[in-house]
Amino acid sequence: MNKINIKNNLRQFRFENNQMTQAELADKAGVTRQTIIAIEAGQYSPSLELAIRIAKAFGKKVDDVFEYEQ
Amino acid sequence: MNRAQKIAVFNLVVFVSASLITAVAVTILYYIFGWPAAARGMGFVGLGGLAGLSPLIFKKDPGTVTFDERDKLIHRTATRIGFVSSYLWFCLTGTIFAVLFEPALFKRLGLPIMIFGGAFVVSIVRSIAVLVLYGRGRSDE
Numbered sequence: 001m002n003k004i005n006i007k008n009n010l011r012q013f014r015f016e017n018n019q020m021t022q023a024e025l026a027d028k029a030g031v032t033r034q035t036i037i038a039i040e041a042g043q044y045s046p047s048l049e050l051a052i053r054i055a056k057a058f059g060k061k062v063d064d065v066f067e068y069e070q
Numbered sequence: 071m072n073r074a075q076k077i078a079v080f081n082l083v084v085f086v087s088a089s090l091i092t093a094v095a096v097t098i099l100y101y102i103f104g105w106p107a108a109a110r111g112m113g114f115v116g117l118g119g120l121a122g123l124s125p126l127i128f129k130k131d132p133g134t135v136t137f138d139e140r141d142k143l144i145h146r147t148a149t150r151i152g153f154v155s156s157y158l159w160f161c162l163t164g165t166i167f168a169v170l171f172e173p174a175l176f177k178r179l180g181l182p183i184m185i186f187g188g189a190f191v192v193s194i195v196r197s198i199a200v201l202v203l204y205g206r207g208r209s210d211e
Binding site: 026027030031032034035038044046047050 | 072131134135136137138139140141204
């Protein structure tokens, strides 16, 4: 069975958005900073709703922030 | 360490301590007075009630969001693991105690150990699961 990974560009987009901190992103997305840390490190895959909220915080599409890799 | 992790550590310490103190008390009373008196050592199980103080001791974390979808998932998974382990506990003790105790003693000592022990197993395993699920490979939380 192939392993499915969802990679993300959170760190890159945070720095592109005036070096947004993890806490600021967490506030905008409505989650805890620990969750942003876990997502950024690839240890937690967010729900679709949260993925959309994170993408909106950057003003991007979900596809730009999260990449589906097989 | 967030609030949930602090509560898990506190509960773990309380329940493990209460279990050990109870086990020691029952063992000592058994060797001095025999089985019927040993049941009185079960009173130390009440120390587990200190876990109820954890929400008062650990105040909510600062910040607008304190509990999100990941926390919910972790708590749900930990609770499931806790209850599965309690099922194993009941199967194991039900078999062992039936062999170990005669019917009268089972009612007096075996049954309380099964019931309170089951509750303790749920709490201990759940606390460990919460810590493991939060802490996997991270040092910056």
